[in-house]
Amino acid sequence: LQVLNEKKLQEVDSLWKEFETPEKANKIVKLKHFEKFQDTTEALAASTALVEGKLSKNLKKILKKIVAKDAHEQLAVADAKLGGVIKEKLNLSCIHSPMVTELMRGIRSQVEGLITGLPSREMAAMCLGLAHSLSRYKLKFSPDKVDTMIIQAISLLDDLDKELNNYIMRCREWYGWHFPELGKIITDNLMYCKCVRKVGDRSNFASSDVSDILPEEIEEDVKAAAEISMGTEVSEEDINNIIHLCDQVIEISEYRTQLYDYLKNRMMAIAPNLTVMVGELVGARLIAHAGSLLNLAKHPASTVQLLGAEKALFRALKTKRDTPKFGLIYHASLVGQSNTKNKGKISRMLAAKTALTIRYDALGENTSAEMGAENRLKVETRLRLLEERGIRRISGTGKALAKTDKYQNKSEVKVYDPSGDSTLPVVSKKRKIQEVDEQDTEVAVKAKKFKAEMKEGTAVEDGEPVKKKKKKKDKEKQAEEEEVLNEELPTSPVVEVSYTCCFALPYALFMATFVCLQNTEKKKKKKKKMKDEGED
Numbered sequence: 001l002q003v004l005n006e007k008k009l010q011e012v013d014s015l016w017k018e019f020e021t022p023e024k025a026n027k028i029v030k031l032k033h034f035e036k037f038q039d040t041t042e043a044l045a046a047s048t049a050l051v052e053g054k055l056s057k058n059l060k061k062i063l064k065k066i067v068a069k070d071a072h073e074q075l076a077v078a079d080a081k082l083g084g085v086i087k088e089k090l091n092l093s094c095i096h097s098p099m100v101t102e103l104m105r106g107i108r109s110q111v112e113g114l115i116t117g118l119p120s121r122e123m124a125a126m127c128l129g130l131a132h133s134l135s136r137y138k139l140k141f142s143p144d145k146v147d148t149m150i151i152q153a154i155s156l157l158d159d160l161d162k163e164l165n166n167y168i169m170r171c172r173e174w175y176g177w178h179f180p181e182l183g184k185i186i187t188d189n190l191m192y193c194k195c196v197r198k199v200g201d202r203s204n205f206a207s208s209d210v211s212d213i214l215p216e217e218i219e220e221d222v223k224a225a226a227e228i229s230m231g232t233e234v235s236e237e238d239i240n241n242i243i244h245l246c247d248q249v250i251e252i253s254e255y256r257t258q259l260y261d262y263l264k265n266r267m268m269a270i271a272p273n274l275t276v277m278v279g280e281l282v283g284a285r286l287i288a289h290a291g292s293l294l295n296l297a298k299h300p301a302s303t304v305q306l307l308g309a310e311k312a313l314f315r316a317l318k319t320k321r322d323t324p325k326f327g328l329i330y331h332a333s334l335v336g337q338s339n340t341k342n343k344g345k346i347s348r349m350l351a352a353k354t355a356l357t358i359r360y361d362a363l364g365e366n367t368s369a370e371m372g373a374e375n376r377l378k379v380e381t382r383l384r385l386l387e388e389r390g391i392r393r394i395s396g397t398g399k400a401l402a403k404t405d406k407y408q409n410k411s412e413v414k415v416y417d418p419s420g421d422s423t424l425p426v427v428s429k430k431r432k433i434q435e436v437d438e439q440d441t442e443v444a445v446k447a448k449k450f451k452a453e454m455k456e457g458t459a460v461e462d463g464e465p466v467k468k469k470k471k472k473k474d475k476e477k478q479a480e481e482e483e484v485l486n487e488e489l490p491t492s493p494v495v496e497v498s499y500t501c502c503f504a505l506p507y508a509l510f511m512a513t514f515v516c517l518q519n520t521e522k523k524k525k526k527k528k529k530m531k532d533e534g535e536d
């Protein structure tokens with residue numbers, strides 16, 4: 001396009017008014033040269049080159065033919081980067097300014113009026129097709145990377161598993177009325193259905209050859225059990241229905257195998273690193289649970305670890321209990337290899353590495369599975385260390401194992417020490433109880449003298465005279481106490497006991513009072529006996 005009136009371009013703010021109608025637009029610019037693309041591929045190549053700021057081959061030829069004739073004029077370019085490339089390769093003066101931006105906006109609004117001979121419907125279809133192609137290129141979109149197929153395939157696989165279980169249970173229960181022993185001998189479900197479909201009635205087992213289905217040992221057991229079976233007789237119509245059910249089970253099993261292979265190939269094409277880390281089924285379930293591979297890539301590692309355990313998580317948060325440690329990732333082979341103690345640690349580390357591989361698959365350009373293999377090797381190494389209970393040094397190189405002494409069980413017999421019971425000093429030498437008895441007699445004499453002085457009123461204690469206390473006692477009781485004091489204390493057998501000096505005085509007083517009480521009780525009993533005899 002060539003600008004006709006450059007003066008109006010100076011008014012940038014009001015330039016849009018000049019492109020309100022096609023007639024006004026034709027007064028500002030006119031078409032100088034038009035060349036169409038051969039197909040969409042060529043148009044996409046030219047568009048992508050313009051977006052990336054590169055000079056395509058077709059544009060280079062056109063500029064050499066047309067613009068080279070008017071080399072003295074300036075070339076208005078919407079992209080400053082593209083203008084620099086044109087100036088460098090073709091030596092043409094290019095201009096890029098807000099005025100050029102407004103001019104390009106006006107040209108786009110009236111492009112149908114400026115380029116004659118193109119119907120509006122074809123123009124719209126061309127723009128839409130080119131826009132779709134350009135969007136796919138910019139987003140690195142590939143038809144092979146459609147995660148919707150994976151979501152549908154894993155959902156159908158789960159549904160097939162449920163239906164297969166129901167059909168097989170019904171088949172075993174139905175045919176079990178006729179031949180109940182067969183279910184215990186043949187444990188494989190597919191082999192069971194093939195055998196029933198081939199033989200039918202149990203009476204045909206003796207003449208049938210099922211060596212292509214069963215091993216020789218199991219075949220012999222089946223034939224022997226068929227002869228002595230305790231099942232009921234069934235009609236031919238019942239057998240036909242059971243055989244038809246077995247056909248359905250076999251067909252669904254074959255289709256499930258085919259669908260699993262399809263899912264495995266799809267996963268290796270879309271998310272190869274994720275497949276290497278956790279396997280096809282777990283990876284497909286993670287993608288289906290998140291909605292798409294891109295949505296899964298937006299989740300952090302902690303969310304990837306707990307995907308599929310949302311109900312348990314919110315229940316634990318509500319009841320203030322321990323939160324779950326794993327969700328769908330629990331079914332990965334690495335978590336299954338670890339013991340119960342290490343499952344939480346391995347699932348956390350596996351989720352962290354899996355989050356990296358998901359982002360690499362969703363946003364990266366490389367389709368190799370090297371990153372997934374490297375991360376899986378790291379997790380396996382960590383699992384091996386945890387299983388071996390390797391204790392590594394915190395500081396240093398961390399390669400050598402910490403040395404631990406061998407444990408030896410030593411039994412020690414401790415004896416109770418009674419010296420800690422008392423805080424008083426202990427006398428080293430033992431003395432006999434006879435010495436204590438001598439002290440007791442001295443104490444008793446001193447007590448007798450003290451009482452006599454109390455009667456006379458001459459008793460002294462701590463340098464001060466002690467006043468006589470007035471007590472009203474019977475004469476008989478006073479006489480008894482005097483007789484007790486006059487008597488000698490009984491001697492006890494000699495026993496070696498350790499006493500402290502400060503403990504001797506209260507012990508002697510205690511012994512004296514105890515003996516006195518015993519003697520008084522004996523005398524009272526004697527008096528009672530004498531009175532009783534006198535009365536008699």
